[in-house]
Amino acid sequence: MSILISKDTRFIVQGITGREAINLTRENLDYGSKIVGGVTPGRAGRDVYGVPVYDCVRDIVKAHGAVDGSIVCVPPRFTQDAVFEALENEVKLIVVVTENVPRREVAQMVELAELRGARIIGPNCLGMISPDEAKMGGIGGPAANTRQAYTPGNIGVMSRSGGMTTEIASTLTNAGLGQSTAVSIGGDAIIGSSYAELMPLFEADPDTKAIAIYSEPGGRMEAELADWIRTNKSRLPVVAFMAGRFMDEMQGMRFGHAGTIVEGVEDTTAEKIKRMEAAGISVAERIEEIPELLRKRLAEVN
Amino acid sequence: MPGLFIDVKVDPEVAKDATLAAKLAEVCPVSIFKASERGLEIVESELDECVLCDLCLEVAPGKVEIVKLYEQK
Amino acid sequence: MRFYEYEAKALFARHGLPMGASRVVESAAAAREAFDAIGGPCVLKGQVLSGGRMKAGAVKFADTADEAAAHFDAIMPVEVKGQKSRSVLVESKSEIVQEYFAAVTWDGRAKRPVLVFSDMGGIDIEEVAETHPDHVSKTHFSSILPLSPRVAKEAIGATGVTGSDLNRLTPIIFELMQLFLRYDLTLAEINPIGKLADGRFIVLDGHIDLEAEARGIHKELLDELGIGDDETRQARPPTEFEIAGARVNAVDHRGVAGNVVEFDGNLGLVIGAGGGSLTLFDAVRKHGGKPANYCEIGGNPSVSKARELTKLILGKPGVERIAVMMNVVSNTRVDIVARGVVSGCIESGKDPAEAIAIFRIPGAWEDEGFKILEKYGVEYCDRSVSMYEAAGRAVAKMGAGS
Numbered sequence: 001m002s003i004l005i006s007k008d009t010r011f012i013v014q015g016i017t018g019r020e021a022i023n024l025t026r027e028n029l030d031y032g033s034k035i036v037g038g039v040t041p042g043r044a045g046r047d048v049y050g051v052p053v054y055d056c057v058r059d060i061v062k063a064h065g066a067v068d069g070s071i072v073c074v075p076p077r078f079t080q081d082a083v084f085e086a087l088e089n090e091v092k093l094i095v096v097v098t099e100n101v102p103r104r105e106v107a108q109m110v111e112l113a114e115l116r117g118a119r120i121i122g123p124n125c126l127g128m129i130s131p132d133e134a135k136m137g138g139i140g141g142p143a144a145n146t147r148q149a150y151t152p153g154n155i156g157v158m159s160r161s162g163g164m165t166t167e168i169a170s171t172l173t174n175a176g177l178g179q180s181t182a183v184s185i186g187g188d189a190i191i192g193s194s195y196a197e198l199m200p201l202f203e204a205d206p207d208t209k210a211i212a213i214y215s216e217p218g219g220r221m222e223a224e225l226a227d228w229i230r231t232n233k234s235r236l237p238v239v240a241f242m243a244g245r246f247m248d249e250m251q252g253m254r255f256g257h258a259g260t261i262v263e264g265v266e267d268t269t270a271e272k273i274k275r276m277e278a279a280g281i282s283v284a285e286r287i288e289e290i291p292e293l294l295r296k297r298l299a300e301v302n
Numbered sequence: 303m304p305g306l307f308i309d310v311k312v313d314p315e316v317a318k319d320a321t322l323a324a325k326l327a328e329v330c331p332v333s334i335f336k337a338s339e340r341g342l343e344i345v346e347s348e349l350d351e352c353v354l355c356d357l358c359l360e361v362a363p364g365k366v367e368i369v370k371l372y373e374q375k
Numbered sequence: 376m377r378f379y380e381y382e383a384k385a386l387f388a389r390h391g392l393p394m395g396a397s398r399v400v401e402s403a404a405a406a407r408e409a410f411d412a413i414g415g416p417c418v419l420k421g422q423v424l425s426g427g428r429m430k431a432g433a434v435k436f437a438d439t440a441d442e443a444a445a446h447f448d449a450i451m452p453v454e455v456k457g458q459k460s461r462s463v464l465v466e467s468k469s470e471i472v473q474e475y476f477a478a479v480t481w482d483g484r485a486k487r488p489v490l491v492f493s494d495m496g497g498i499d500i501e502e503v504a505e506t507h508p509d510h511v512s513k514t515h516f517s518s519i520l521p522l523s524p525r526v527a528k529e530a531i532g533a534t535g536v537t538g539s540d541l542n543r544l545t546p547i548i549f550e551l552m553q554l555f556l557r558y559d560l561t562l563a564e565i566n567p568i569g570k571l572a573d574g575r576f577i578v579l580d581g582h583i584d585l586e587a588e589a590r591g592i593h594k595e596l597l598d599e600l601g602i603g604d605d606e607t608r609q610a611r612p613p614t615e616f617e618i619a620g621a622r623v624n625a626v627d628h629r630g631v632a633g634n635v636v637e638f639d640g641n642l643g644l645v646i647g648a649g650g651g652s653l654t655l656f657d658a659v660r661k662h663g664g665k666p667a668n669y670c671e672i673g674g675n676p677s678v679s680k681a682r683e684l685t686k687l688i689l690g691k692p693g694v695e696r697i698a699v700m701m702n703v704v705s706n707t708r709v710d711i712v713a714r715g716v717v718s719g720c721i722e723s724g725k726d727p728a729e730a731i732a733i734f735r736i737p738g739a740w741e742d743e744g745f746k747i748l749e750k751y752g753v754e755y756c757d758r759s760v761s762m763y764e765a766a767g768r769a770v771a772k773m774g775a776g777s
């Protein structure tokens with residue numbers, strides 16, 4: 001079992017003829033994902049590694065029936081429109097890869113998604129993977145590299161950093177711990193699905209036994225996660241890795257993702273670590289400590 | 303002149319084939335091929351940007367060769 | 376990206392928000408002239424981006440033109456949290472009977488804009504929220520449904536304000552909400568809004584933050600305000616090196632190779648991506664290394680971008696070597712980065728084997744990438760060496776080499 005995506009998920013790629021999208025399409029197909037079509041306006045009739053290209057989402061749906069998901073991989077100024085297009089064609093799971101989309105546009109996308117009963121992952125993310133089932137997005141890179149980093153198992157992974165999702169999974173795999181699903185949730189200040197919003201899915205997945213997250217300064221997402229764990233008396237032990245400790249001394253400077261800035265005490269790693277530990281989340285100082293901490297916490301549960 | 307890492311060799315036949323030239327220019331995501339009235343041109347400054355996607359090999363099988371110079375002694 | 380007060384007020388003026396007469400001045404003589412033109416008691420405010428101006432002595436009141444000129448000279452050298460004023464705003468001083476607070480910002484948790492209003496303005500809003508919670512209202516509103524003034528009315532009313540005050544405040548607050556969305560702001564604050572003896576309201580001070588990502592969309596406004604592309608408005612002004620870094624990243628739209636921040640160490644860092652850079656910077660420091668810079672590569676930058684970034688960092692005075700490190704990469708390609716850094720070394724007249732202390736980027740296309748590194752004799756490692764260990768190796772090399 002897994003969350004969000006399985007080998008039966010049928011999805012499309014918006015912006016499929018771009019440099020990054022071409023790459024990601026090949027990698028997803030190689031990994032076994034089902035991509036039914038792609039969109040690039042004005043390029044209907046082409047194909048990318050056998051995936052037919054259409055001018056709009058509507059035409060794909062007409063030709064191939066309803067689709068479950070879409071990867072949006074278009075330049076920032078076209079991103080909102082692409083997401084609206086997917087939502088209005090009843091796509092319920094949208095992975096937004098694009099970086100540098102202004103907050104207002106993201107908030108509007110997310111609000112429309114709520115109205116349409118759809119879920120957005122990202123923006124500024126690499127998507128997600130249920131190892132040996134399917135992946136949706138650039139997560140893990142080429143299929144062979146992806147198999148090296150991700151193996152099926154019982155750890156759910158969530159990360160604000162796309163790259164660190166794979167770094168963590170790779171560390172878990174090396175230590176003999178597989179993953180149920182790994183989600184790169186995106187590093188922007190406003191994202192479609194936060195840690196706390198994905199927790200109920202992992203909680204309901206019988207194959208997920210523990211959670212590993214990557215965390216960094218800025219935002220209130222860790223506080224939200226801590227609250228969720230406490231209110232819902234979560235059965236899942238959580239281990240977090242906290243990066244960007246040097247930023248605590250550098251108020252007002254922006255490093256890393258758009259959401260990463262220390263503006264007040266609540267944004268600092270020191271404060272976040274305190275809050276997470278109070279909610280029973282174990283915090284690792286180095287990535288290589290994660291597997292050991294997970295094993296310890298899993299042993300406590302059993 | 304080849305790049306530091308990549309060279310692209312094209313069959314002279316293709317260089318004269320306007321349709322194929324146009325196709326190559328369209329598929330290459332990093333604009334290494336340029337279709338002009340004279341046929342096909344290789345944009346040397348972009349050679350090292352080649353992402354090894356093989357799309358050019360697909361549209362012109364056997365007529366384009368991608369050489370990885372770093373594999374040579 | 377923060378606006379100076381005078382810029383925020385220029386934006387407010389564009390949209391008809393009521394304010395006292397004011398002028399931005401850059402000399403004592405101009406301050407004197409401004410005082411005469413405004414004609415009456417004035418307040419002089421140093422234009423800095425950091426808060427706490429009053430406490431630091433960068434805000435002064437003048438009853439005569441002479442005083443205004445003297446205050447100008449007194450304000451300019453004052454440092455407010457390490458920053459000096461770039462100019463002084465001379466503004467007519469009005470008799471205020473009560474102060475109010477209004478701000479619109481994003482609530483990342485609710486994913487909606489939130490309007491914060493208080494009838495106890497002029498003081499720290501967080502403090503008011505703690506001591507007088509019934510005098511602060513927080514009202515979320517939709518970013519997608521048509522905006523309506525009733526949100527402002529409800530927010531104001533929730534703090535107990537009623538009568539003509541409610542009706543006069545509502546359009547001001549509603550305008551603030553509109554500005555917030557229209558200009559892609561991340562903060563639109565008026566603090567305080569002053570109530571005059573005759574019952575009118577005016578904006579006394581304002582804070583505007585425009586989202587960096589939206590600068591392109593609002594080029595016209597920024598041009599009008601005279602805010603150039605090189606003004607990053609971070610907590611400190613950018614250095615030459617950082618400006619050069621921004622230029623490298625702007626060369627083409629493929630991926631990121633930039634977000635360069637200058638430090639004063641000897642180990643140049645070519646690191647990524649967003650999260651990986653934070654992790655690696657921590658690791659280098661933990662090992663006692665001295666980074667020359669922070670930067671980010673990610674999103675699969677072009678070879679030329681990676682090359683230019685490498686040249687920039689290697690060319691920084693005091694940099695002895697660079698460490699090229701990332702987390703296990705997915706979309707950024709090992710071979711593309713390897714091509715970029717190797718050619719960057721060569722074009723800088725350096726031997727890649729010497730200049731690169733360590734190359735630790737495992738992941739997408741690593742086999743191709745490692746072939747390139749082999750050929751040029753660069754020390755590299757795969758995912759079996761952790762980011763922390765790789766940083767340690769780079770730091771150790773610096774110790775041995777110097």
Ligand code: SF4
Pocket residue numbers: 310329330331332333334351352353354355356357358359368
């Ligand atoms: S392999 Fe791809 S990137 Fe390289 S020349 Fe061919 S089409 Fe262009």
